[in-house]
Amino acid sequence: MTDTFRITLGQLNPTVGDLPGNAAKAREAWAAAREAGANLLALPEMFITGYQTQDLVLKPGFTQEAMARIVDLARDCVDGPAIGIGGPYAEEDRLYNAYWILRGGKVVARVLKHELPHKQLFDEWRLFNVGPISGPYSLDGLRIGSPVCEDAWWPEVCETLAETGAEILLVPNGSPYHRNKLDLRMGHMVARVVETDLPLIYLNSVGGQDDQVYDGGSFVLNPGEDGGAVKVMQLAPFDEMLAHVDFTRTPQGWRAVPGRMDHQPDEWEQDYRAMMEGLRDYMRKSGFRKAVLGLSGGIDSALVATIASDAIGPENLRCVMLPSEYTSQASLEDAADCAGRLGTRLDTVQIEGARDAVENALAHLMEGTQPDITEENIQSRLRGVMLMALSNKFGELLLTTGNKSEVAVGYATIYGDMAGGYNPIKDLYKTRVFETCRWRNRNHRDWMQGPAGEVIPPQIISKPPSAELRPNQKDQDSLPPYEVLDAILEGLVEKDLALKDLVAQGFEPETVKKVETLLYGSEWKRYQAAPGPRISTKAFWLDRRYPLVNRWRDRI
Ligand SMILES: Nc1ncnc2c1ncn2[C@@H]1O[C@H](COP(=O)(O)OP(=O)(O)OC[C@H]2O[C@@H]([n+]3cccc(C(=O)O)c3)[C@H](O)[C@@H]2O)[C@@H](O)[C@H]1O
Ligand SMILES: Nc1ncnc2c1ncn2[C@@H]1O[C@H](COP(=O)(O)OP(=O)(O)OP(=O)(O)O)[C@@H](O)[C@H]1O
Numbered sequence: 333m334t335d336t337f338r339i340t341l342g343q344l345n346p347t348v349g350d351l352p353g354n355a356a357k358a359r360e361a362w363a364a365a366r367e368a369g370a371n372l373l374a375l376p377e378m379f380i381t382g383y384q385t386q387d388l389v390l391k392p393g394f395t396q397e398a399m400a401r402i403v404d405l406a407r408d409c410v411d412g413p414a415i416g417i418g419g420p421y422a423e424e425d426r427l428y429n430a431y432w433i434l435r436g437g438k439v440v441a442r443v444l445k446h447e448l449p450h451k452q453l454f455d456e457w458r459l460f461n462v463g464p465i466s467g468p469y470s471l472d473g474l475r476i477g478s479p480v481c482e483d484a485w486w487p488e489v490c491e492t493l494a495e496t497g498a499e500i501l502l503v504p505n506g507s508p509y510h511r512n513k514l515d516l517r518m519g520h521m522v523a524r525v526v527e528t529d530l531p532l533i534y535l536n537s538v539g540g541q542d543d544q545v546y547d548g549g550s551f552v553l554n555p556g557e558d559g560g561a562v563k564v565m566q567l568a569p570f571d572e573m574l575a576h577v578d579f580t581r582t583p584q585g586w587r588a589v590p591g592r593m594d595h596q597p598d599e600w601e602q603d604y605r606a607m608m609e610g611l612r613d614y615m616r617k618s619g620f621r622k623a624v625l626g627l628s629g630g631i632d633s634a635l636v637a638t639i640a641s642d643a644i645g646p647e648n649l650r651c652v653m654l655p656s657e658y659t660s661q662a663s664l665e666d667a668a669d670c671a672g673r674l675g676t677r678l679d680t681v682q683i684e685g686a687r688d689a690v691e692n693a694l695a696h697l698m699e700g701t702q703p704d705i706t707e708e709n710i711q712s713r714l715r716g717v718m719l720m721a722l723s724n725k726f727g728e729l730l731l732t733t734g735n736k737s738e739v740a741v742g743y744a745t746i747y748g749d750m751a752g753g754y755n756p757i758k759d760l761y762k763t764r765v766f767e768t769c770r771w772r773n774r775n776h777r778d779w780m781q782g783p784a785g786e787v788i789p790p791q792i793i794s795k796p797p798s799a800e801l802r803p804n805q806k807d808q809d810s811l812p813p814y815e816v817l818d819a820i821l822e823g824l825v826e827k828d829l830a831l832k833d834l835v836a837q838g839f840e841p842e843t844v845k846k847v848e849t850l851l852y853g854s855e856w857k858r859y860q861a862a863p864g865p866r867i868s869t870k871a872f873w874l875d876r877r878y879p880l881v882n883r884w885r886d887r888i
């Protein structure tokens with residue numbers, strides 16, 4: 333009977349749909365696990381397909397190929413560790429989210445996910461059948477139970493596994509980031525260890541996929557002496573890595589040997605990293621090497637330029653200043669200062685000529701009307717036209733720059749500054765934009781490709797935000813102060829509060845009503861907006877799906 337068991341954890345970054353690429357990654361990890369003398373290489377949930385596949389997994393051709401790739405992997409990885417790998421399993425007319433166990437050239441077990449997540453950004457009820465609770469599988473004399481991600485967020489599956497003889501729990505996950513999510517995961521996993529008295533491995537993938545960022549942060553818990561749980565290994569968030577965890581048999585049962593304890597950065601750093609990794613992987617996985625954005629001299633585009641410089645290197649980013657006569661000298665100088673500090677290219681394109689041409693072309697139809705938002709939006713749209721021309725010509729992904737407060741109230745011009753493919757700060761409220769800029773100016777990490785130091789000029793952080801679409805315009809002329817706006821939005825979006833709850837908190841009824849009107853009234857705009865990395869529990873898109881036509885309004 334064996335008394336030790338080594339598991340190599342693959343905290344790795346698959347790409348959705350890249351079946352050969354993901355299989356190659358698995359083979360490479362298996363070779364390293366074999367080199368390290370492991371008994372088992374564990375890979376995350378749905379590793380062969382990448383996660384989340386959305387409806388792609390409903391294509392029979394895709395699912396059949398994914399299963400065939402797993403069988404090939406088993407056939408190729410014979411003399412060495414077993415492999416645990418997530419992938420779909422189709423049987424007759426049923427489709428499961430499964431964890432496949434491969435050993436000695438064959439598939440030796442399949443665990444079927446029982447608890448399918450269907451809240452927030454998940455909709456697995458739509459895709460998969462509920463699997464029966466599977467029992468443990470045996471490898472080299474150790475009985476392992478593998479609840480698949482959400483299975484371990486509830487007691488039932490782990491309890492059944494413990495009752496049917498599991499000696500350790502290995503939980504493969506595809507768990508996307510939101511702020512402070514590690515605490516939430518830890519709470520659930522500690523509860524499972526306490527209930528089952530079994531050690532538990534929490535293994536998560538890393539990398540960006542559409543609006544989601546998988547943040548790794550895998551860890552290992554042992555049952556504690558006093559009935560609690562003790563963390564004995566913690567991997568860094570966001571980093572792709574292999575790590576080995578050794579188990580030994582003790583009089584109390586199998587226990588993990590304490591291993592590496594990587595530092596967990598604070599929420600500002602993790603949010604920043606998530607936005608950067610989201611952009612980096614969106615670009616890498618969709619084949620872009622370069623990006624372009626309009627740099628106005630304001631704080632939002634300065635932050636997006638900084639995130640992009642860190643993600644792809646300043647040499648791969650083109651910033652463009654597109655001034656009109658409403659652009660202040662200060663904005664011109666601030667944009668130049670910011671690009672200079674970051675070391676990015678800064679081009680200038682005047683928009684007055686194009687604006688005059690558009691206005692002249694429309695003059696016979698506009699006769700007798702007064703200048704209003706129409707003319708302001710023409711400027712914003714011309715910037716979009718010019719930036720998209722650069723994107724077309726040079727293959728640069730156009731980044732949009734609306735923060736969550738603006739996205740929430742529709743404070744952006746459709747087909748204007750909303751033109752673009754990805755928005756790194758889409759889920760970051762404006763009040764957090766300021767603090768995030770200060771954080772980046774104070775901190776530099778080895779995963780940032782941009783320069784260290786005060787890369788965002790302090791005057792950009794301190795001046796009042798303005799769209800500069802008419803003389804002396806300030807955001808606060810048409811919106812409540814950002815502290816008020818963000819607090820009301822957090823109430824309406826994140827917490828689903830009633831208007832009267834917000835009024836009871838001390839906000840003006842008219843302001844609350846206005847924010848509600850803007851929020852519901854701009855649903856159609858968000859439907860057409862660029863995606864961006866999710867860092868909150870209620871990001872616009874999958875977390876919060878509202879009707880575009882909606883006559884319901886709350887009463888105070
Ligand atoms: N329900 C609906 N479904 C589909 N389309 C709908 C629609 N409601 C209006 N529309 C269409 O949308 C048009 C109105 O939308 P749009 O053209 O965007 O214009 P609109 O939302 O009226 O104006 C843009 C707003 O964003 C602000 N802005 C602009 C640029 C930059 C910034 C910034 O600081 O970042 C802020 C600007 O001050 C203004 O408040 C209508 O004329 C109509 O064609
Ligand atoms: N003069 C300009 N030159 C280049 N891009 C511009 C210019 N004005 C606006 N933009 C683009 O349109 C976006 C929205 O700009 P605007 O100034 O209206 O709003 P904002 O939300 O205050 O953004 P910022 O803080 O970046 O100025 C900017 O982030 C920028 O990408």
Ligand SMILES: NC(=O)CC[C@H](N)C(=O)O
Nearest residue numbers: 449481482485506507508
């Ligand atoms: N893949 C999953 O089952 C994810 C759901 C899980 N509760 C999480 O967010 O971590």
